[in-house]
Each structure stands twice: as C-alpha cells, then as structure tokens.
Amino acid sequence: MKITKILDTTIICLLFSICSLILAYPLTASAAPNISLEKVSALNPQTTESTQSFSQRDLNQESILALDWVQTSAEYRASAYQSYSFARLILDRLLAISIDHPAIVLDLDETVFDNSPYYAAMVGTELKNTTQSWNQWVKAKKAKAVPGAIEFINYVNRATNVKLFFISNRYEKYPCQRNSQDLEIATIDNLKQLGVANVTDENVILRCEFANGDNLSKQLRIDAVIDGRADGEKHNVILAIGDNLLDFAEDVDLTLEARKEFVDNNASRFGQLNSNQDLRSLLPIFIILPNPIYGSWESALYQAKEFERNNSDELTTIQKNLQRLNALSIE
C-alpha cells in the first residue's frame, strides 16, 4: 500500500516535470542558447511570462526614463554644457598653436539637434523609428537645440578662423537617387531657426553626399572635408563632436568589448589630457555628448547571430528585450 503511494507520487512528479519542460520549450527554443533565462528571471520574475507577449509598445515604454532624463533633468543640461565648454577650452588651446586650415566636424542629431520629442511621441504606441517617419520629422523642422551647442557654434564662427562642417547621417534626399535636396533644405532651415549663422549646403554634409556607390559612410564625407572636395580647400580636422562612437570612427566593431576598447585606446583624445601634452599628436580631439535614447550602444546590445539573424532589425521585440535584460549585470 505504502509502496504504491510512493510510486504514484513519483509518477505524478515525473509527469509534472515533463509537462513543465514542454511548456517551457517554446520560450527557450526562441531564446538564444547564450541568453540566461535564469538571470533574466532573477532580474524580473515576471519576465519569462511577459516576454511571450512583448510588443513594440512595451519596448517603447523602456525609453521613458531616458526621455525624462533628456527632457527634464538639470543633469542632462549640465552634461551638454560641460561637453561644449570642454570643446571651447580645447579649441582655445589649439588656436594658440599654429594649425593650417583648421576645421571642426560636428554631428547634428543629439549633438546640435534635440529630437527627443520625436522619440517621446512613440511612447504608448506601437510605432517604431522608420526612415519614413524620421524624414517626416526632419521636414517638420521641429528639432530643438542641445544646451550649449548654438553658443559654441556661434563662438567658432564669430571669434575664430576655424571652419565648421555639419556631418550627419540625415539624408540629403531620400532615396539618394532622387532629384531633390528637400531634407537638406529642411535641416538648414531648422539650424537657422535655432540661431546658427553661416549655414549653407556647402558646410551641411548629409547622407548621399560624397557617397561611393552604395557606400554612404560618414568617413567618406569627413575625407571630403580633409582633401578639399567639400569646399575647395584642404582642412586639418582638429575637433570631432558627436553623441555616437560612429561619429569618430565608423569602422569600430559593433561589439560591446570592441567599443570599450576603442575608448580606452583613445582615452587621451576623449579628454584624458596632461596639461603639457602636445595636442597636435592627438588630432582630432573627440567631444562626446550624452544620448541615452538611442545609438550604436543600443545596437551593440543585440547580437543578431545568437538568434540566427543577419542584423538587429530582424530581431523580434521579445528577442531585443531578452538581450537588453541579459546585458545587465547583477554582480
């Protein structure tokens, strides 16, 4: 009698284990082998259930704090001011040594333009950032200014002989083959509205310009500034200002480790300077602006190969969320 009862209990336990494995299978199969669901569950006990119905809207919710930080915090303003103040300090030191035909390359989005309202409008919706919706935002010319940017630009134009080039991955026109410059015109208008002087289609260099076939790399546009194709004069780029590592080197490998290594290897160019260091050996100096909303730092979280996908655009919202969670450290 007792043995039968033990056997019954064992069979029930076995059946329960098999059922649990079957129920868990769809989630573990869709997740990458390297993703530790144990860790994900430890961070958020509801995650393993909620990820099964994780939509674009849920993904958008995760941007709320980053957007709040940019739009409301005094700390964001202070960080942006600090970046531009450091840029000006370095610029003044560079002007004291003689450099021929100096130029500064500035990114636009989240470096000069604050586009946070575009991203904030997606919160609470199933909408995601697309080329179409982004281009509509560009044409609306509603971007605001990053704190300190306009003052820095106008200082360079007013008080120095340094030439400014705005090099952005905004499209000049879309698609590139189209016979139009509507997006470039809107971008120039937006800059003028914010109080930027001396802005023309010569010093605003957008995606499509100086392209090499399908290669639309930013580096090609920076090369055009250096070798004289941009405005007919060769330049020495002394400062590069942006919110993304790709504004400084487009060939940085998109892995978390390679990105950190790039920064560590270039620490002097990111401001780890000695007071008597020869700045000429460090040109261009890099000035970084904070952007917690998006960037290549986010793309680096998504290792598409772990889900047998070619790139992060092919990942589902569930997979993206799992990789975001999995990147966190709990130790």
Ligand SMILES: [Mg+2]
């Ligand atoms: Mg940018």
